[in-house]
Amino acid sequence: MYRYDEFDARFVAERTEQFRHQVERRLSGALTEDQFKPLRLMNGLYLQLHAYMLRVAIPYGTLSSRQLRKLAHIARKYDKGFGHFTTRTNIQYNWIKLVDVPDILAELAEVEMHCIQTSGNCIRNVTADQFAGATPEEIEDPRPLAEIIRQWSSLHPEFVFLARKFKIAVGASPHDRAALLYHDMAVEIVRNDEGRTGYKVLAGGGMGRTPYIAQVMSDFVEREDILAYLEAVLRVYNQDSRRDNIHKQRIKILVNAIGVEEMRTRIAHEFDEIKRLGSLQLPAEELARITAYFAPPAFEPLADAMPSGSADFENWKKSNIHAHRAPGYAIATISLKTIGQVPGDASADQMDALADLMDEFAIPEIRVSHEQNLVLPHVRRKDLPAIFARLQELDLAAPNAGLITDIIACPGLDYCDLANARSIPVAQDIAKRFADLKRQQDIGELKIKISGCINACGHHHAGHIGILGVDKKGVEFYQLLLGGSGAEDASIGQIMGPGFATHEIADAVERVVGLYLKERASGERFLDTYRRLGMEPFKNIAYQEQMDAAYNG
């Protein structure tokens, strides 16, 4: 994985001192809260309902065991012993004191980590496929490019006061695990007809109040031109985006206001001008230098046999083990969705134990997925039973990756200042309702995604079943959305109708799933059946209880 050199280390250390100075000015009153806000946000520091929340960047979701131990230490020393992994593959601490933040940043810098640009109206932490470098599907590991983008975007002087936030993801597989099409900008590594590797660039995707699927800006950008192209997109956005209405300032609004053709024309104009100047060309040597950091570990020559074991182990294998590029190896998903737990949460003890497990089984890195799970990317198949046993002891062995209880949920009204409704208890209720594993396996792939407000941190637009918490006169209600997808077949979920009360939402989900089980054709996922049948039958069944009550009540 990437390692800081003297320049990176100095940069992060100086950034930490800069923020220490900003905090001192805030505490002394030299900065007003209004002035301090964009500065603290650029360092991932939010003022939430109960305390400050600190969001630590995990670039492209990759951590070493040493870094994971540091995250555990921070959870223990400065928080209440927990961290929350997010859909941006970052980690959040919910109980932070402002005066501690400079010290936390200094501790993070010791392990080559930081909070730079994890919030605010700037280019955010870059995400990538959590199976990068391990999956046999990909053209190449997308993380070297993600790292190059991370460096280019770090305190980019032109783009730190954008109209709104700007999220970039990089992928390289036909199977999109990074929700590329829901990003402000996405780079897909592709091969052209001549067999040359380059980049397809999309822009204008996003969730929130007005969801859009990203559109292709260029089918093929040459390798050496990629930063010039990305800078062109950002400049068009910075210059031309609206600044008069916070709800209409994302790039998705610009793209759809001027049209994709006009957007492409403006980007092409900027791109030509930037290329003419030449200073952003990416030399092949630089790409090779960064790529070398991400070289896969030396895989041992191993037999391809997959070990078998207890019924529990077999169930875990079914959903949480994925094909690896090297014979005798596997990718293992560690579900952070144990039934009844908070989706995405991990305790300090769990993080420490996972770090020990990584060292013991020679697994050099661990990944965070946007679905709020952890991934061991390079596991010797023969080690799987022992690893599974350890995960069971840690309560991290839920065999539900990709199943109905593998639910994405934002922190919601339990923590978040923006939320209208709670997300976590709804996720827990639904998970308990479907706790029976046979039933989960029968239902198959079904992605439930829950947001506690319109900002959509819980990706509800992209859920096969999405749930959006709303506030009606001080009471929490939950709207149901069906048919969304954040994968390569991306689509925006459709709102079913009036919201359900807190005690009704799990029932409604259960009726919708029941109809799917009744109506599905052979091999159909929930999403496929929904796409074939449309909203009507699902809507009829979902509101059955309400209609019965109206007629009989």
Next chain:
Amino acid sequence: MLLITVDGFREDAFVALSDDTPLPDGAVLVSLSRFQAERDALVARNAPIGVRLKSDQSPEQLGEDVHRLSLVVLEFPKFRDGRAFSWARLLRTRLGFKGEIRAAGDFLFDQIAYQRRVGFDAWEVASNFTPDDLHRAFGEISNVYQPSADGRKTIRELRVSA
């Protein structure tokens, strides 16, 4: 308001004119619309000209006339409006503007280093701002990851030569 540059405080040689004030002698600062309306008269005076751009006005609207200007003032109506960062960058690296680019309006100490990188070289600051503040702003982060208008060697270039 004081005017500060890398060399310290400086008298403002330009007289800022509203759009209906008659042209005086000497260096003047006018809005883009006044410059466009009275371009020939302004150029014929043979005195330094400054143009003040609002945050939604691209310097590309100045065209070749940019080379007749000695000063471009870029407005920050509120510090969150970052369009002027791109305008300064365009002025320097695309339009080849060699005159002064001055930051005016609502910006923070913490934006000055970014402003300098994209091409600003003068700042309208409050009376309690000092040259030490300016140098502190410039010195907070030693090296940079991306090329901009200041011609600084990037970290990538420094790595190659290290």
